[in-house]
């Protein structure tokens with residue numbers, strides 16, 4: 001059996017697997033990705049969050065700042081040395097190439113740092129949190145399974161408004177730029193329903209953790 005066949009069709013745990021299972025965790029903004037990822041981490045999974053890496057790369061002193069400054073100038077760097085996201089968004093508005101140029105700087109750095117952290121992290125399986133996994137269309141560079149955190153769009157909007165203080169219109173515009181709930185569910189191998197109370201997550205996380213770790 002070749003590697004590609006193994007990844008796509010083998011049981012979750014396979015004695016022939018050459019490396020740890022890599023689960024890609026995704027979901028829309030506010031769906032509960034960070035909340036759920038923390039629960040897998042608490043159970044011993046090797047969890048790496050690409051959003052956290054992106055933030056660190058673009059924080060004051062971050063490894064991507066020099067390249068971003070060279071590409072876009074001082075106007076997109078705040079006084080404290082961090083990427084000015086609002087200024088960047090302004091630039092991207094009306095010039096579609098801006099986002100691509102920013103991604104050309106960030107994505108290879110995020111990929112390299114993700115690989116480094118995954119290799120260093122202990123755990124029976126690994127989990128990579130990738131907010132735009134479905135949108136990227138390439139299964140985020142080779143995850144074995146896609147786990148989608150799902151909740152209704154209305155619930156998503158309420159949670160993001162409560163967390164961030166953004167207006168409903170602003171949250172809706174962010175959602176409009178992401179995959180739809182149906183597109184995400186169509187790409188899912190596994191789904192966690194986060195439409196209810198946080199307490200409803202534990203039993204779902206337990207069941208998937210056992211499967212991913214190969215105990216059930």
Ligand SMILES: Nc1ncnc2c1ncn2[C@@H]1O[C@H](COP(=O)(O)OP(=O)(O)O)[C@@H](O)[C@H]1O
Pocket residue numbers: 027028029030031032033034035036159160163194195196197198199
């Ligand atoms: N089941 C839930 N019930 C109520 N609030 C929740 C629930 N799950 C997550 N939250 C809250 O909603 C917000 C978004 O969750 P988060 O895990 O940060 O989502 P994401 O990482 O997908 O953007 C956070 O403030 C979180 O504490």
Ligand SMILES: [Mg+2]
Pocket residue numbers: 033034035051
């Ligand atoms: Mg998050």
